[in-house]
Amino acid sequence: MTQDELKRAVGQAAADYVAAHAPQGAVLGVGTGSTANCFIDAIAPFKDRFRGAVSSSEASTVRLRSHGFAVLDLNDVNEIPVYVDGADEVNDRLHMVKGGGGALTREKIVAAVASTFVCIADASKLVPVMGKFPLPVEVIPMARAYVARELTKLGGEPRLREGFVTDNGNVILDVHGLSIDDPVGLEARINQIVGVVTNGLFAARGADLLLLGTPGGVVQHLPR
Numbered sequence: 001m002t003q004d005e006l007k008r009a010v011g012q013a014a015a016d017y018v019a020a021h022a023p024q025g026a027v028l029g030v031g032t033g034s035t036a037n038c039f040i041d042a043i044a045p046f047k048d049r050f051r052g053a054v055s056s057s058e059a060s061t062v063r064l065r066s067h068g069f070a071v072l073d074l075n076d077v078n079e080i081p082v083y084v085d086g087a088d089e090v091n092d093r094l095h096m097v098k099g100g101g102g103a104l105t106r107e108k109i110v111a112a113v114a115s116t117f118v119c120i121a122d123a124s125k126l127v128p129v130m131g132k133f134p135l136p137v138e139v140i141p142m143a144r145a146y147v148a149r150e151l152t153k154l155g156g157e158p159r160l161r162e163g164f165v166t167d168n169g170n171v172i173l174d175v176h177g178l179s180i181d182d183p184v185g186l187e188a189r190i191n192q193i194v195g196v197v198t199n200g201l202f203a204a205r206g207a208d209l210l211l212l213g214t215p216g217g218v219v220q221h222l223p224r
């Protein structure tokens with residue numbers, strides 16, 4: 001199976017999960033990226049069961065609307081039973097590195113509100129130690145050079161994502177060369193740097209369920 005086929009399989013599995021578990025009239029939390037797009041396409045036939053969706057990016061909003069979903073302002077929503085999103089890396093505790101698509105801050109906000117975070121990923125994303133995928137950090141533009149120096153002190157090699165501006169008007173520093181042995185500690189440490197909006201470690205609030213696309217089928221993992 002190709003990687004795209006595995007992404008479609010987990011997108012469909014997540015749609016089946018949500019259709020079975022989310023209450024009638026619920027608000028759905030929707031992530032960003034190519035795997036999340038597969039989920040959006042797979043859940044579209046069930047859209048009338050939902051009050052609408054809260055989106056984590058302008059790109060997902062466009063796709064949701066193209067399927068006829070009502071896209072709601074998070075400030076008008078009290079509860080999100082399920083949030084479905086992809087990951088760039090995930091470990092067996094269901095900590096993740098996210099933000100390859102640059103939507104990490106809105107993703108983290110929607111995930112914080114959600115009762116259940118379902119991570120959907122192809123098998124290549126499951127790793128013993130995270131850090132091979134450069135860790136995205138969203139930064140207020142005027143703090144870029146300062147934050148880069150601070151990230152270097154933590155042992156990483158930050159590189160500006162050239163020509164990219166987030167939906168929030170900020171820049172991304174991708175931090176190379178980290179071996180993330182303490183995801184919870186590093187997430188908190190980086191967020192303490194003045195000028196950082198947030199970083200792509202989702203460890204304090206990891207996923208509750210991983211649907212992993214493997215050549216043998218979609219496998220469910222709970223946090224170890």
Ligand SMILES: O=C(CO)[C@H](O)[C@H](O)COP(=O)(O)O
Binds near residue numbers: 032085100107
């Ligand atoms: O965090 C993300 C976007 O900010 C994505 O979930 C992550 O980059 C995975 O993307 P894809 O499903 O395209 O591999």
